[in-house]
Amino acid sequence: MSGMSRIVKTVTNVAFPIVMIYGLYVIAHGHLTPGGGFQGGAVVASGLAMLLVAYGSVWTMGKVKEKQLSVLESLGAIGFIGLAFLGILMVFVYTSFQGNFFNNFLINQDKIPIFNEIGEGFANINTAGVIPLMNFAVGLKVIAGLFAIVLVMAYATRLKGVKQK
Amino acid sequence: MSTRNIVAVIFFVIVAVFLVFGALMMHPFGEPEVTDMDQYIIDNTQGETGADNSVTSVVFDYRGFDTLGEATVLFTAVAGVILIFRRLKK
């Protein structure tokens, strides 16, 4: 589909960074306020779909191919499963450690000094163990997946040269 | 009125009666059956996981296996959509 007029393109240029920053805020503070990986990923994908509507699908497909989006989505999935398996593999590092699948191994210990506090009341962002890292992995997966769906469906219905059968 | 239309209307009426009868016999709105699991999760979220949000700690820590299944469903859907619109380069 073709792009829209010059007024729509100018307003999209102004509104696009604001939507991206709001979506990344919702993903990063998933353990303190309502939100998390899936909700923030949907907000950022909506901002990218606004970009697709304003500039046309032919121009957007020239900038971003679907192969790069598929690599990003696979990176998010591998990160999520890797963090789940590290709960078991930590048994080989510390001898007095009991591990399950999906264990929260970064909390209540002081050998790895990141994300291991517990805050009562107004908590900081470096609490809650392995949950913020999982939020980032799932958020990346949802952003790449939803944008790839919308881009492929919009490019397949362009009007010039549609072949029947 | 062909036979297909009559069968469809009878099926719709049966499902409607079943659902309305079930909705009027539910327990009253606002008094759920509080189990021990929900009260344990609300009391021990800040101590065991360190997060302030109970829903996030249920999704990623106490019941992370369901989130793994949901991520697999999303991955399969994206793979299916890209597969349908593949262009074979000649």
Add this chain to the structure above:
Amino acid sequence: MIYNIPYIAVVALILIGLYAVIFKRNLIKIVIGITLIESGVNLFLITLAFREGSIAPIYRGSGSNPLNMSLPVPHALTLTSIVIGVAVLALMLSLIIHIYKHYNTLDVSKIGREKE
């Protein structure tokens, strides 16, 4: 009986969606009916999590009473159900685009009757 209004709203959504799936002929209207049934089931799941006069299950600074919060487990199940609904809707719409390119019509009673 006036206290059961959310359950009656759930039943109304499911029945309207079921009517659109059975009695309509356009393919897009059938897909809209499936989405309405999905929304009705999500509303039912989140109705089961309410206590009388409660707030959201998130701890604030001081003055958060752990006896006054909603149950958090049905919230998590509703999140999963919404994401699965989005995935199924994307696949259905892609198949509709492919059918339209092949048959050039969207009427259910004119598709798939070829004798080859």
